[in-house]
Amino acid sequence: MRKTFFWIGISIFCFQFTNCSKSFYEYPFQDPSLSVEKRTADLVSRLSQDEKIAQMMNKTPAIERLGIPPYDWWNECLHGVARTHYKVTVYPQAIGMAAGWDVEAIKQMGDYTAEEGRAIYNTTQAKQDYNRYNGLTYWTPNINIFRDPRWGRGQETYGEDPFLTASLGKYFVEGLQGNDKTYLKAAGCAKHYAVHSGPEGVRHEFNVFVSNYDLWDTYLPAFKQLAASNVAGFMCAYNAFEGQVCCGSDKLMVDILRNEWKFNGYIVSDCGAIEDFYKHHKTHPDATHASIDAVFHGTDLECGREAYLGLKQALEEGLITEEQLDVSLKRLFAIRIRLGMFDPPEKVPFSKIDSTALESPMHKDLALKMTRQSMVLLKNDGALPMNKTLLKKVALIGPNINKPEVQLGNYNGFPSRIITPLDGIREELGDNIEIYADTVIGYYGETPKSFDSTLAQVKDADVIIYVGGISPRIEGEEMNVNAPGFFKGDRTSILLPAVQTNLIKALNSTGKPVVFVLMTGSAIAMPWESTHINAILNAWYGGEFAGKAIADVLFGNYNPSGRLPVTFYADDQDLPAFENYDMSNRTYRYFKGKTLYPFGYGLSYTRFSYKWDKVPKAKYNDQENIECAATIENIGDIDGDEVAQVYIQYPHGANLPLKELRFFERKHIPAGKSEKINISIPIAQLAKWSESSKGLVVPKGIYTIYAGSHAENEAILSTFEVN
Numbered sequence: 001m002r003k004t005f006f007w008i009g010i011s012i013f014c015f016q017f018t019n020c021s022k023s024f025y026e027y028p029f030q031d032p033s034l035s036v037e038k039r040t041a042d043l044v045s046r047l048s049q050d051e052k053i054a055q056m057m058n059k060t061p062a063i064e065r066l067g068i069p070p071y072d073w074w075n076e077c078l079h080g081v082a083r084t085h086y087k088v089t090v091y092p093q094a095i096g097m098a099a100g101w102d103v104e105a106i107k108q109m110g111d112y113t114a115e116e117g118r119a120i121y122n123t124t125q126a127k128q129d130y131n132r133y134n135g136l137t138y139w140t141p142n143i144n145i146f147r148d149p150r151w152g153r154g155q156e157t158y159g160e161d162p163f164l165t166a167s168l169g170k171y172f173v174e175g176l177q178g179n180d181k182t183y184l185k186a187a188g189c190a191k192h193y194a195v196h197s198g199p200e201g202v203r204h205e206f207n208v209f210v211s212n213y214d215l216w217d218t219y220l221p222a223f224k225q226l227a228a229s230n231v232a233g234f235m236c237a238y239n240a241f242e243g244q245v246c247c248g249s250d251k252l253m254v255d256i257l258r259n260e261w262k263f264n265g266y267i268v269s270d271c272g273a274i275e276d277f278y279k280h281h282k283t284h285p286d287a288t289h290a291s292i293d294a295v296f297h298g299t300d301l302e303c304g305r306e307a308y309l310g311l312k313q314a315l316e317e318g319l320i321t322e323e324q325l326d327v328s329l330k331r332l333f334a335i336r337i338r339l340g341m342f343d344p345p346e347k348v349p350f351s352k353i354d355s356t357a358l359e360s361p362m363h364k365d366l367a368l369k370m371t372r373q374s375m376v377l378l379k380n381d382g383a384l385p386m387n388k389t390l391l392k393k394v395a396l397i398g399p400n401i402n403k404p405e406v407q408l409g410n411y412n413g414f415p416s417r418i419i420t421p422l423d424g425i426r427e428e429l430g431d432n433i434e435i436y437a438d439t440v441i442g443y444y445g446e447t448p449k450s451f452d453s454t455l456a457q458v459k460d461a462d463v464i465i466y467v468g469g470i471s472p473r474i475e476g477e478e479m480n481v482n483a484p485g486f487f488k489g490d491r492t493s494i495l496l497p498a499v500q501t502n503l504i505k506a507l508n509s510t511g512k513p514v515v516f517v518l519m520t521g522s523a524i525a526m527p528w529e530s531t532h533i534n535a536i537l538n539a540w541y542g543g544e545f546a547g548k549a550i551a552d553v554l555f556g557n558y559n560p561s562g563r564l565p566v567t568f569y570a571d572d573q574d575l576p577a578f579e580n581y582d583m584s585n586r587t588y589r590y591f592k593g594k595t596l597y598p599f600g601y602g603l604s605y606t607r608f609s610y611k612w613d614k615v616p617k618a619k620y621n622d623q624e625n626i627e628c629a630a631t632i633e634n635i636g637d638i639d640g641d642e643v644a645q646v647y648i649q650y651p652h653g654a655n656l657p658l659k660e661l662r663f664f665e666r667k668h669i670p671a672g673k674s675e676k677i678n679i680s681i682p683i684a685q686l687a688k689w690s691e692s693s694k695g696l697v698v699p700k701g702i703y704t705i706y707a708g709s710h711a712e713n714e715a716i717l718s719t720f721e722v723n
Contacts, residue, residue, distance in 0.1 A: 027043070027066065028042040029042040029046075029066075029333075029337075029342060030067075030342055030343075032343045032344070032347050036334050036337050037334075039333075039342075040329075040330040040333045041330065043066070043333050043342075044326050044330055044333060046066060047063070047329070049312070049322060050312070051063055052322065052325050052326070052329055053308060053309065053311045053312055053325070055329060055332065055333075056295075056300065056301055056302060056308050056311070056328060057301070057302050057303075057306055057308050057309075058072060058073040058268070058271075058302065058303040058304070059072045059074070059132070060072070060073070068342070069125075069130060070130040071130060071135060071336070071341070072131065072132045072133075072134070073135060073137045073268065073301060073303070074132050074135070074271075075117070075132070075133050075134070075135045075136070075137055075138050075139065076133070076138060076139055077113045077117060077138040077140050078093075078094055078140050078141070078142065078409075078410075078411035078412070079091040079092060079093055079094055079409065079411070079543065080109075080113055080116070080367075080412070080543075081116050081117050081413050082411045082412055082413045083132075083133045083411075083413065084120055084133050084134070084413055086119075086123075086355070086358055086413075087358060087359055087413075087414060087415060087416045088116050088358055088359060088413040088414070089113075089358075089360075089363040089364055089367050089413075089415060089544070090408055090412055090413050090414070090418075090543045090544045091109055091113075091367045091370050091371070091543050092367075092370055092371050092374045092409075092541065092543040092546075093155050093156070093408075093410075093412075093472075093521060093540055093541040093542075094155065094156050094157060094158060094409075095146075095154065095155045095156070095157060095159060095521055095540055095541075095565060095566070096371070096374035096409075096539075096541060096562075097109070097158070097168070097370055097374060098157075098158035098164065098165075098168055098565035099373070099375075099540060099562040099563060099565055099602075100370055100374050100561075100562060100666075101164070101562075101565075101643045101664055101666055102370070102373055102666050103167055103168060103170075103171040104171070105366065105369065105370050105373065106168050106171050106172050106175070106370075107171040107172065107174055107175035108175060108366055109172070109175065109370060110171070110173065110174065110176035110177075110188075111175040111176070111178065111185070112175075112362070112363045112366060113175075113186075114175070114176045114177070114178060114186035114350075115185075115350075115353055115357045116357055116358050116359075117136060117138065118136070118186070118350045119353050119354055119355050119356075119357040119358055120134060120355075121134060121135065121136050122350075122352075122353060122354060123355055136184075136186045136187060136339050136341075137186075137187045137189070137233065137339075138176065138186055138187065138188060138189060139189045139191055139233075139268065140172075140176075140188060140189060141158070141168075141169050141172050141173070141190065142156040142157050142191055143157065143158065143165050143166070143169045143190055143222040143223065143226065144191075144192055144194075144197045145157070145161075145165060145197060145218055145219060145222070145587075146158075146159050146197065146522075146566055147197050147586055147587060148197065148198065148575065148576075148578055148586065149491075149494050149522045149523040149566060149569065149575070150198070150199075150490050150491040150492070150493075150494060150522075150578050151197050151198035151199070151522075151578075152200055152475035152476045152477065152479065152488075152490045152491065152522075153197075153198065153477050153489070154198075154521065154522050154566070155409055155410065155472065155475065155476070155521025155522060155541065156409075157197075158565060159564075160565065160567065160599065161588070161599065162217070162218055162221040163221070163661045163662060164661060165221075165222040167225075167664075169190065169222055169226050169229075170225050170226065172188070173188040173190075173229055173231045176188045177230075177231070177232065178350075182338075183338060183339065183340045183348055183349060183350065184232060184335070184338045185350055187232035187335055187339060188226075188231045188232055188233070189231065189234065189235050189268065190222075190223055190226040190227075190231050190233070190234050190235070191234070191235035191237075191270070192236070192237035192246075192270055193223055193236050193237060193246065193252065193257070193267075194219050194220060194223055194237065194241070194246065194252055195210060195215065195219045195237070195239070195252075195581065196208075196237035196238070196239055196246070197581075198578065199488070199490050199578055200477065200478045200488045200489045200490050201478070201487060201488035201490065202579075203238045203239055203478065204238050204239075204276045204279075204280040204281075205239075205240075205276070205280040205281055206240065206579075207240040207242075207243060208239055208240065208242075208581050209242055210582065210583075211582070211655075211689075212689050212691065213655050214581070214582060215689070216688075216689040216696060217583070217657075217688060217689060218583050220256070223257075224261060227257065227261040227262075227263045230265075231265065232265050232266065232338075233265050233266045233267065233268060234257065234263065234265065234266075234267045234268075235267070235270055235303075236249075236252075236253065236268075236269055236270065236273065236299060237270055237273070238270050238273050238276055244283070245273070245276065245277055245281050245283055246273075247267075247270075247273050247274065247277075247294050247297065247299045248277065248290075248293040248294050248296075248297045248299070250297070253267070254297055257298070258298055264331070265335070266331045266332050266335055267299050267300050267331075268299070268300070268301040268302075269294065269299050269301070269303055269304070270303065271305075272303070272304035272305050273303075273304070274287070274290050274291060274294050274299070274302050274304070274305070274307040274308065275287070275290070275305040275307050277289075277290035277293070277294070278290050286310065287307040287308075287309065287310035288311070288313045288314050288319070289314075289319075290307055290310070291308045291311050292310075292311070292314050292320050294308075295320065295324060295325065295328060296324070298328075300328035300329075300331050300332055301328070301332060311325065359415060364545075367543055367544060367545055368545040368549065370543075371543055371545045371546060371549040372549045372552060372553070372558045372561075373561055373562060373641070374540055374542060374549075374562050375537060375539055375549055375560050375561075375562045376537070376538040376540075376562035376564055376601075376602040377535070377538075377553070377560040377562070377602060377603040377604070378518075378530070378536040378537070378538055378597050378602070378603070379530060379534075379535055379536040379603070380534075380535045380605075381534050381535065382534075383463075383513045383515060383534035383535045384515065384534075384535045384537075384553070384554060384556075384605070385553070385554065385555055385556030385605060386515075386554055386556070388428070388429055388433065390462070391429070391462045391463065392433060392434065393434040393435075393436065393460060393461045394429065394433060394434070394435050394436070394463055394464075394465060395435075395436045395437075395457070395458035395461035395463070395464045395507075395512075396421070396422060396425060396435055396436065396465050397438055397439075397440055397454065397458070397465070397466050397503070397507065398439060398440065398441075398467040398468040398500075398517075399439050399441060399442055399443050399467075399468055399471075400421065400467045400468055400517075400519045401420065401421050401422045401438075401439060402421070402423075402437070403471065404418035405471075405473065406471045406472065406519055406541060407420065407519070407541055407542050407544070407547075408472070408543065408544075409472050409521065409541035409543075410472045410477065417544065418544050418546075418547075419544065419546065419547035419548045420546070420547045421465075421467045421539075421546070421547045421550050422435075422437055424549070424551035424552075425547070425550070425551050425554070427548075428551040428552075428554075436457050436461065438454060440454050440503060441499050441500065441503055442499075443468075443471055443474060443497060443500070444483055444485055444486070444497040444499060445484070445497075445499050446499065447498065447499045447502045447503075451503060451506040451507075454503075454506070455506060455507075455509075455510060458507065458510060458512065459510060459512075461512055462512070463513045463515065464510070464512050464513065464514045464515070465515045465517060465554070466503070466504055466507060466514060466515070466516050467517040467550075468500045468503075468504075468517075468518065468519070469496070469518045469519040469520040469524065470519070470520050470521070470522075470524070471519075474486050475491060475521055475522065476521075477489055484497065485497055490578070491522070493525075493572050494522070494569060494572055494575070495525045495526075495571070495572065496524050496525065496526050496529065501526075501528055501529065504528075504529055505528070508532055508533055513534045513535075514533040514534055514535075515533070515534060515536075515537070515554065516529055516533055516535065516536045516537070517537050517539055517550055517554075518536060518537065518538045519541060520538070520540060520541075521540065521541055522566065523564075523566045523568040523569060524568070525568070525569055525570055525571055525572070526568075526596065527570050527596065530597075537550065537553060537554070537560070538562070538564075556605070559604055559605045559606060559638055559639065559640040560602065560603065560604060560605065561641035561642070561643065561666070562602050563601065563602040563643045563645075563710065564597060564598070564599055564600060564601045564710075565599070566587075566599065567588045567599045568595060568596045568597035568598075568601075569591075569593075569595060569596060570593075570594065570595065587599070588658075589657040589658060589660055590657060590658060592658070598710050598711045598712040599661075599710065599711040600645050600661070600709070600711045600713075601709075601710040601711075601712075602709075604640045604642070605638050605640065606634055606635075606636030606637065606638040606639070606640040606671065608633065608634055608635065608640075608642045608669070609633045609635050610631070610632055610644075610707055610708060610715035610716045611630065611631050611633075612628070612629075612630055612716050613628075613629040613630055613631050613676060614627070614628050614629040615628055615718045616705055616718050618721060619720065619721045620720060620721070620723075621683070622683050622684055622687075622698040622722065623683070623684070624682075624683050625681060625682050625683065626679065626682075627678075627679070627680055628718070629676060629677065629678050629679060630676070630677050630679065631674050631675070632667060632669060632676075633669070633673070633674035634669040634671050634673055634674070635672075636671060637672075638671055639668070639669070639670045639671050640668075640669060640671075641666055641667065641668050641669070642666070642667050642669055642675075642709065643664060643665070643709070644664060644665050644666075644708075644709075645661060645663075645707065645708060645709065645710065645711070646663035646664065646705065646706070646707045647659045647660060647661055647662065647705070647708075647711060648660050648662045648681070648686060648704070648705055649703060649704035649705075649706070650686075650688075650699060650701075650703060651700070651701025651702055651703060652701075653701075655688070656688060656699060659711060661711070662681045662686075663679050663680075665677050677707075679707070681705075683722060684698065686698050686699070686703075698722055699722070700722055700723060701721065701722065702720075702721050703720055703721070704717055704718070705717065705718055705719070705720065706718075
């Protein structure tokens with residue numbers, strides 16, 4: 001390519017002669033001193049029709065005459081850089097990171113992920129390797145609301161609560177994109193916009209209807225927050241909304257995202273979604289008309305099937321103009337310019353990051369910290385932590401004792417080493433304690449006629465650790481899985497598969513202490529286990545250090561502090577129809593039944609008490625902030641982290657939430673010490689959709705505010721009125 005190495009020559013010259021004149025820039029779009037707007041206008045003005053269309057698909061070809069190399073927009077970094085052949089740091093799956101409730105940790109994770117992504121980008125650019133998963137445009141985070149635990153992709157989200165999701169998504173994007181005034185470190189993308197959370201089997205043709213109340217109360221808040229946080233991109237979803245495909249929705253794409261929220265970043269289709277217009281939704285006759293409608297609605301980039309090639313015919317027939325394509329092209333090239341792709345390397349502060357950043361000690365330390373934070377102790381009758389000095393033999397049983405791929409979740413990268421539960425427990429116990437290890441069963445299937453041989457092996461064990469649950473190989477994105485309890489990556493039942501419960505019952509019959517380590521991407525119903533066995537630790541899909549973190553919790557090296565970002569229901573009967581997107585009786589905010597484990601729940605090896613330092617005042621108007629404060633004391637004898645959670649109960653009325661998270665803060669509190677939390681909640685954040693006003697309005701009346709360790713723990717409470 002004639003200009004592939006244009007900037008290399010310029011960079012060498014500028015290094016030798018410090019006053020690098022603007023005259024060396026062949027085109028204005030290459031001049032970093034000009035505004036992004038001027039640079040994109042210049043670049044787009046130089047493109048032919050065919051070049052313009054080609055630059056609106058994720059795998060873009062080179063424009064050799066302008067010195068622009070190929071670029072593939074498609075990359076992922078859900079919990080660390082994904083799908084690369086380079087060894088990278090792998091953090092807990094997104095749902096596990098959410099269980100940490102630590103905004104600063106997730107921001108740091110975003111920054112470290114961008115650093116590893118830059119290392120890969122810089123390395124591959126030097127090799128002229130322009131393949132997929134080498135770029136800087138990451139289609140992350142997934143901020144869909146995990147409204148139903150049967151959805152297989154719920155593991156990719158931050159849980160069921162809009163406020164928690166918005167908070168974690170905001171901090172992740174801030175870390176990923178960086179704080180440089182000129183350049184993005186990497187580009188984030190909020191997906192899947194919007195009203196999207198299964199079923200996987202019909203996602204290409206499914207049409208969702210929800211009330212305006214549910215739309216604004218549940219499905220839009222996190223996206224609104226990320227638009228306000230200047231996320232670089234949005235990805236529009238496969239499904240339709242109110243009869244229009246999401247990537248061609250008047251309401252979602254134009255009225256709300258572009259006009260009301262003033263979002264001026266780029267929008268990419270989910271991969272193959274434009275083809276869905278005419279092949280599955282059948283709302284458009286062909287690729288040409290589907291592409292026209294998508295571009296009219298602001299879908300700037302097509303991922304997947306090259307339906308946008310139909311834009312050639314649209315231009316020829318006068319159905320769309322070049323000027324309309326230019327709107328999208330300017331948004332797309334603005335992102336590439338902000339990433340420094342057309343600038344001399346010495347101008348871009350991230351251009352010197354090299355492969356030494358991959359799996360750096362700081363990154364691995366953070367991954368271990370976040371994995372430990374993600375561990376949620378659901379039950380403990382005193383069996384934990386275990387004193388290993390009293391142990392002679394440990395039985396380690398179950399399908400997840402040594403499955404490295406399970407810990408990685410989905411949309412994952414690959415580290416140099418993965419520590420499984422078997423690895424972690426072996427390393428913790430050393431050579432003097434016998435470990436008997438056997439998977440015995442798979443995740444599902446028929447129960448063996450007898451477990452006698454297993455019981456004979458564990459009868460002299462001091463403790464039985466059962467490591468089970470499910471796997472990202474059977475729950476996930478549109479998977480070819482049709483097994484008992486699973487369909488297309490979703491679940492048809494939230495119960496722990498019966499074969500596992502039957503094995504746990506057999507193990508429990510030995511009279512030995514039984515500890516259940518659960519690995520999952522979602523809520524699991526475990527009514528028998530919760531009643532009968534000694535301890536349950538939810539370890540999610542914990543990333544490369546899952547086995548180490550599990551061992552640390554089991555043997556007391558780390559005091560568990562994870563909190564559930566989803567409700568654990570007791571039974572399938574607690575759930576409305578999966579296809580119904582109405583929020584009535586869904587999630588902790590609207591569920592009226594009895595939970596197995598409530599939202600925000602998680603035990604510790606110590607205890608905490610709460611008291612008000614400053615109570616809210618009696619009355620507010622909708623322009624004020626609730627300002628109050630509380631002290632949390634560690635009244636146990638072990639240092640620990642508490643995740644303080646503040647909830648609002650609304651005035652009684654139709655549709656209003658039963659309760660709603662509005663503040664949280666993680667605090668490390670040594671034994672016998674206390675920490676203060678200062679709570680500030682804008683009354684305006686309590687606004688709900690009013691059909692009569694056709695907008696968001698703060699309901700009038702008496703509210704309750706309470707703080708505690710989970711959604712059902714009213715450790716301290718007060719009331720106030722909004723008038």
